[in-house]
Amino acid sequence: MFETDALRLLVTVAETGSFTKAALRLSYTQSAVSRRIASLEQQAGGPLFERLPRGVRLNSAGRVLHRHAVDVLGSLSRAEHELAALHAGRGGILRVGAFATANISLMPAALREFKRARPDVEVTAVEGRSSTLMRRLAEGALDLAVVSDYPSGLPPAEGVTTTALLGDELLVALHHGHPLAGAGTVDLRDLRDEVWLQDAPADSPTMLADAWARAGFRPRKIIRIAEWAGKFGYAAAGLGVALVPSLATHAVPAGLVLCRLGDLPPHRTVHIALPAAPVPAASKLRDLLHDAADRTVPTGNQA
Template sequence: MLETDMLRLLDVVARTGSFTAAALELSYTQSAVSRRVATLEAEAGGPLFDRLPRGVRLTPAGHALHRHACDVLKRLAMAEEELAAIQRGTGGRLRVGAFATANAALVPGALRDFRAAFPGVDVSLVEGLSGELMEGVGDGMIDIAVVSDYFSGVPLGEEAEVTPLLEDELLIALPADHPLAGADVVDLRDLRDESWIAGAQPDGATTLGEACARAGFTPRVEVRIGEWTGKLGYVAAGLGITMVPAMAAPAVRADLALRPLGDFAPRRTVYAALPRPAPASARALLGFLRRGLPHPAGSPLPEPADSPDVAAGRFA
């Protein structure tokens, strides 16, 4: 088996054309170079250099081995550079996960700044529910995920490192001609007779149901749509009203009115989840996520050591 050091020695001797010059460059003695070349020739099955009155030159076999040695050494150098870039966070790949509304503004803005700072990193993005994204982090398939505790929290494992990013408030989306579209704050109790556009899940507790229960009524849901962008289309058509996370406000269509719900507004916490240990590039993106401007109805959170809820294994 030809060792890497032997291939490097072959390259230096071939390039300098001298055992003496090679010894100086490699900080060896000339006799050490001669012995190593003899060992290499024994492994190669024949002479690799013609010994001349002054220096050496490659034999045909030496030329063939030297060509392959250069290819191997070049690929090893590329591998070392790539590994070093990954360790620095300036190269390699970064697999990012995010739930749908995080992809409206928060994640795109952070990725824009990240790519400008680290153009050598190959970024891929997957969208999914927070629970699915947390599984991806735990399985090593996602390097950083933006998740939320909306509605029932997300189970945590010891392999996940979780950082709170911001508190997100849900707003009410109304048709532009709705009587309450111009109100500074909408009282949820004033919407008890409205038709609601809700999520696709008909069973179990929901954020809408919980918020309306606190306001003293049960919402009349007439349309169920899975994606929040689809809900907005039905609102614009005058078929009902819906709740929209404030972090998605920049992407809401212009023919709708978004208004805060005051004390009855549901709120959620948005987190960044990283595996343990996390790639340097994931930590760099976390920095850009935290430096992003908070949305109007939310506020950034300080980075804690470990909150009681995180330690207990669930988001608050």
């Protein structure tokens, strides 16, 4: 295994053509250079230089090792520059994740500003459930994630820190012809006979299930639909009602009306999750997410 310092010495001797000049350039003694080159030649299995009356030059074996030494030292130099840029918040790759409705407006708004502020940083983004994103952060596969405590609480992950970003109001989506569509605010108890559209099974311990219990009922029927497009489609057809977070209001189709849920709605909090020692680019995006949260979260009822 060739040491980096020995390869650097080989390249310097080849450039200067002299042990003495290489020693001066690298602040070595001539005897130290001679010993290191002799040790390197022993590792290489034979001489690497032709000894001339005035100086030295690479022989055929030396030229082979020199070519690889230049490649190795160049790669290491590039790695050093990329790491320095990464730790300074310049260049490199920033790996981010978010749950579905955070990707409607919140994360895109923050990433738009991030690209303006850090155009040299390449961003890769993934979408997933909060539990999956927290796990990927713990595994080192993500640098930052936007996660939610809905529907069943914020999943813990070793080595991951979370800070609250915003409280996201959960509204109910009704078909525009629903008798309660013009109410603005709907009592959850008035929806006891509705078909509910949700991803979780009926017996899952979710915040919505807790809200139903406080309202004194269980839904007569639940249709399990995972994707938002499907929920919107069913609700717009009058086949059920669905909870819609305020972060998703920009994506709600025209055939639906959003109403608040009185004094018994479930509530969720959106968090920024980071490793214990985030890279500077992730810290920059965290700050921009706070700015985006102030600009993009709708207020007021959508009826």
